[in-house]
Amino acid sequence: MSSLTPVSSLGEFGLIERLTRNFPEQNPDVLRRIGDDAAVVRTSEGEVQVFSTDLLLEGVHFDLAYVPLRHLGYKAVSVNVSDIAAMNARAYGITVSIAVSSRFSIEALDELYKGIRQACKNYGVELLGGDTSSSRQGMVISVTAFGKAAESDIIYRSGAREKDLICVTGDVGAAYAGLLVLDREKAVYLKNANVQPDLDTYDYVMARQLKPEARVDMAVRFAEMGIRPTAMMDVSDGIASELHHLCRQSGTGATIYAAKLPIDPQTVSVAEEFSISPVTFALNGGEDYELIFTIPLSDFEKIQTQTDITVIGHMTADPKLIQIVMDSGEVLDIQAQGFRHF
């Protein structure tokens, strides 16, 4: 028997590239397959459907020791709706399938579905289908989101050009700060459920981790501002990983500035508590579900007055150079992340 190769040797992106090569591609209406936030299929002249899917496993993607089921349901929807928003499309429906072991009661599943329902209401999406089955261990959640858009409105990861400005909505790094706080408090919760840690100090970062909001507002706002981003994706793995995706698919490099990264004061406090640089949170934290996008330099004035859009840098010519300028003036290469699930 020849020796076998462990899955971990390829990393998540290498593995999916290997597994999905040599698949037939003959349908000209399939405009984008694997490799963007979502798949894009033309359904009629000028109209497209946009699909995104996610598979979440207890113990790998979520830990029920500190994630309330209602929040988990909400987040499972947010994550997928965010992928649709990242294509500049509007999500209208989801399917949800779950598998649970016998340790879960119906009341627990009711909580999960309350969160899913709340997210459906907030985002204006409908539950289209799905099923339930048993699992031998733990909970598995599979969500697929369905969206639509005019074909001309779709924004891929691949459209950025040299000198385009790199922008981020909201702030980044807070979700990871929230995760660290929850991780620290987990032991306390487990030992004694009556000891309630003082979480008021951490309300913002915890909400960002537990109940992230997809930026479904941005498609409308881009239209209002008269802006069409040249490339876009959502910040699920951290700015570092997303920059690598944008640059690889657009054939560009990038330079961003540490001082420009939009980081909430509470995130900075948590970073200090843990003696980690807040910049590391922003670059490698992930799960912020903000949008990172590029616009032509000429559109700078249009976004200048938008308080929750921050220009963090610009695209450059050399695809080998993806860099960050630190406050000290030092220039560092940004390493790709995003293999955490292997």
Next chain:
Amino acid sequence: MSSLTPVSSLGEFGLIERLTRNFPEQNPDVLRRIGDDAAVVRTSEGEVQVFSTDLLLEGVHFDLAYVPLRHLGYKAVSVNVSDIAAMNARAYGITVSIAVSSRFSIEALDELYKGIRQACKNYGVELLGGDTSSSRQGMVISVTAFGKAAESDIIYRSGAREKDLICVTGDVGAAYAGLLVLDREKAVYLKNANVQPDLDTYDYVMARQLKPEARVDMAVRFAEMGIRPTAMMDVSDGIASELHHLCRQSGTGATIYAAKLPIDPQTVSVAEEFSISPVTFALNGGEDYELIFTIPLSDFEKIQTQTDITVIGHMTADPKLIQIVMDSGEVLDIQAQGFRHF
């Protein structure tokens, strides 16, 4: 703390009904949500998209001790494409997400994806996306299938009327016969991989279990025959369960005839070996992925010459009576099945 209710107390269908009630339904373009083989969404005047999703867990839905990974990949696609075919729509794409523990090698996943790729080629569907992640135990596969059709071509479960003929494509019960054979041989395989059981005798039933084919041919054939079924679904849980679905959604009862059930001779042999009635295989076996559909009595002549379509009975007026007439003339109530995964 109040007492909690075990999930198993509701059954799969009761549970999904409870969890999905009170969800917002405001989009008039969503023509069918939960409760049919697939969701149906209008995308433009007269055109619909059709979506189906499935979550498969090792140890619950498949057993890698006797299912080759390549067949598993093929079957995972077939099952979902079958749901699209059951709406009389044409599948054009799938997404596949998998989670695997470290016991799986890349070579093993290559085999899985070879089966997925083969199915994509056979069915003319494209792999649109998906992802891979790790699991703490076993393999999880999530497949979503995407199809389209003219709105007027879609066939729901709810359109059957009294006196409509109940028809089945191909034969039923063989997949369950194959499962029993595989189950019996599993111990042999596990004890000594060099002992190859004589499986030639069981080639057909094993192929039906391991590598089922979705009836993607039927939509075209219905058009050629000039037939429009009044209701349709695929046979995934067995004729008994499917009849209950069709009757409940159509508001009818049904009478079928044991002597009419299309059962392959090899299925009959296996049934005899196991001292089980072949009728039980057909009613409660499932996983045949044939289509069960109803047609107006007046269309009987159009299907009479079709060798692989069998009329097994007819719809009746009283929704409380779903019955089978045995060879002896005895009339039995058909019990619903389909809760096997809890």
